[in-house]
Amino acid sequence: NTLVEDIPDIYERLQRYINQGTYQKNIPREIEKDCKIIISLSVVKKLMKKGKIKTVRRSGLTHVDRGNAILQVAEQDPLGRFGCRLTKEKLRLEGTHIPRDFVMRFNKADNAALVATRHPAQRKTHQHGIYSAGPNEEWCLDGHEKILQSMGIGVYGIVDKFSRMELSLRAAPNVRDTRLPVSVYLRTVKERNGIPLSTTSDKGTELGRLISLVQALRSEYLPDISEADVPSHSAVKSPQNITRERGWRPIWEKELSNILHFYRVGQNDAGFQPNDAFHAGLSLWVWAKVVQAKLDALLVENKYHKIRGQKKTLLPSDARRIDLYESPEEYDGMDLKTEIPEEDIDQLLAEWDDPSLFRFGDEDSIIVYEDLYRTVGSPKPLASDGWYTFHSMLNLHIRRLQAASM
Structure with missing residues (x-):
C-alpha cells in the first residue's frame, strides 16, 4: 500500500514496461531510474499478479483474439514483409501480447512458403566486423x-x-x-x-x-x-x-515498400488526377503525413526492439x-x-x-489542407486509408467551391 501511495501509477507503469519489452528482472532497475525508489523483484512479481498485468503468459486472449490481432497487423503489410518477430513486437507495443511461436504457426497456416523464406538460415550475413566504443561515438x-x-x-x-x-x-x-x-x-x-x-x-x-x-x-x-x-x-x-x-533495409523492405504499394494501387479508386495541380498538392501533403506518422512509429519500435x-x-x-x-x-x-x-x-x-x-506545399496551400483534414475528422494517417482520406478531403473541397460559386 505504501508503494502504491509513493507511485500512484505503478500498475500502468508496470504494464508500460512490459509493453516496451523490458525483462521482468530489469523492472526494479527501471523503477529506480524513473521514480528514485528501490524495489525488489519479488515485490514486482506480486504487483504484476495483483494488477493483472498482461504478458505473453497472461494475455487474457483466446486463440481467436490472437488471430484477429495478427490479421489487423497484416492489413498494413500487403507485401508480406513483416516477420513473426516484428509482428509480435508491433502487437506488444500496443499492449497485445502473443507468443512468437503462435504468430509463426498462424502465419504458416496462412502462407507457409513466405514464412520459410524469412528463416535466418535463408539469409546471408555480412562478413565484415563493425566496432564502436559506445553510444554517441x-x-x-x-x-x-x-x-x-x-x-x-x-x-x-x-x-x-x-x-x-x-x-x-x-x-x-x-x-x-x-x-x-x-x-x-x-x-x-x-x-x-x-x-x-x-x-x-x-x-x-x-x-x-x-x-x-x-x-x-x-x-x-x-x-x-x-x-x-x-x-x-x-x-x-x-x-x-x-x-x-x-x-535503411528493414525500413524500406518492411515499411516504406508497403506504403508505396498502397499509394500505387489506390489512385484510380480515389479519383486522383496527377496532372491536376490541386490533386497533386493535396495527395503529396496527405501521403507525407502518412510517411512521417510511420517514421515516428518506427522510432518507438526501433528503440524497444531486442537485437x-x-x-x-x-x-x-x-x-x-x-x-x-x-x-x-x-x-x-x-x-x-x-x-x-x-x-x-x-x-x-x-x-x-x-x-x-x-514542408510539403506552400504555406497558403497547407492552411487549406489542414483545414480540410480537421473538417473530415483528422483521420489516423494509415497507408491503407491514405487514398480514402484524400478522397474525403477532395470531395469536401469541391463542395465548398460549388457552394462559393452559387
Missing part, C-alpha cells in the same frame, strides 16, 4: 530516396552506431538540399542534449554545410581531440556506411537498443556524448534550422 546519417521518384517524399535519418538505434527519421521533399542534413543533425543534437564524437555519411555535395558545422562544433567543445586523430566527419562510399545502410544474440559480432547484442544506448556500461561501452549548453543549441537552431525543408 559515431552517428551515421544519410538520405533515402526509394519512394521519392514515385511519391515525391524522401527520408533523412540518423542512427547511432553502437546501439543501432534510430535517432531521427524525417520526411522531406528534397533530401539533397544542402540545408537538410544540418537541420536534421541540429534537431537531433537538441533532442539528445549534445553532440557525438564523430559523424559518418555517404559522399555527396549536399554534405558541405554539415561537415563545416560538425568540425566547428568539435573544435569548440572538444578542442583536445584533433581532426588528425579522430575526424569529426567521415564521408565514405554508400556500401561503407554500413550502419546506416543496414538500418538477437550474435556471437560473432563485435558490437553488443542480445539486448534492446534503448538499453544499449542509455546503459552502455552494462555492455562494455561508455557514453561518448559531449553535452552542449541549451542556449548554444537554441542559437545554432535559430541560425541554421529551416522548417520549410520539411
